[in-house]
Amino acid sequence: MIVHLVDGTYELYRQFYGQLGRHTDEHENAGVMGVLSSTLQLLQDGARHVGVATDHVIESFRNDLWPGYKTSDGMEPDILRQIPVLEDALRAMGVTVWAMEEFEADDALASAVRVACEDRRVHQVQLLTPDKDLGQCVSGRRVVQVDRRNDVLIDEAAVRA
Template structure:
């Protein structure tokens, strides 16, 4: 059994900003991004996916906003995009897909939690986290891989090292040093991706990097200044690591809950709203062919 875990927030952003016309429903409301994600998920089902779930940021803000003042929020988001998050969740449920709307935590935490549940199930051979989000690289290993669907690129353990220069377990440490502009925290001054990778490839985690640069047995430009920065801003570094570490305790159910058995009675109405009534027939036919 292969389990597919989909980043609904990433997908709806991708569909909304794709260079194609939007789509208005019968009431003149923009619903094109929702339509696009539902189509994309249904394509995965047509291609053979059997157990899948979609995590969304039902509320953009999370506990991390209480930890750092500039952490990403819904401020400035296009209302036409923000307004579609609830629609997406309802439309996917109507399709019969498991949906995890995250409130106190984020979609990334939902995906990480589902990956942990799936990896622990002996029936599962592989867990595919469908997102290019670098935060989810920390989950890769064992049965778990990451898939960038847009580039059709699968990222395994070696792929994480190739991409970041560090193993999956060091991704939170790497992000703590480098920062993440998309998530709204800055990292530490002077620490670029290459420098952070050099240090963490050798020492693994922030707490294992010697405080004195004279004790570093890797060559890094400006080592003394960097070591001093790490000592002076250790509290921030530890905080950024907490922010960058995905949670695995979100409630997502079991693998059996994620089995797709067909659309619900509510799906045809969504397809009418999408201007695509044939999709409801195709979904019902696919479910019948699998039963």
């Protein structure tokens, strides 16, 4: 079994800005539509065990620890508004969603990697994000990252290179 773990916040950003460049008429949920389309493609390509983590709230416990840590200040309001819409739409598709409030989407993805790796039925975990922070989860070819935008698979050798 292959487990696919998606960085939903990254995908929403990517699709939001990608859709802006494609369409002259703005659609209020263009980012959501893009993520749903790419998730549907993932399912049509054979993915059966998919989890998506989102930053339901951008601020986390890290803001209390480190002044100046990232906040939602200055973020595009249309992106923030689409986060709960995306979460609901993915759930309606039958996709597992971890909507993070105290912790971050990265934390959920790293935890999901650990849980998946403890299951002997799981042959590979694919982290669908180019986020280099999650490179610490990559292990051999069992846990890999997939940069879907650039169509690149990143295994442990690639992380170390």
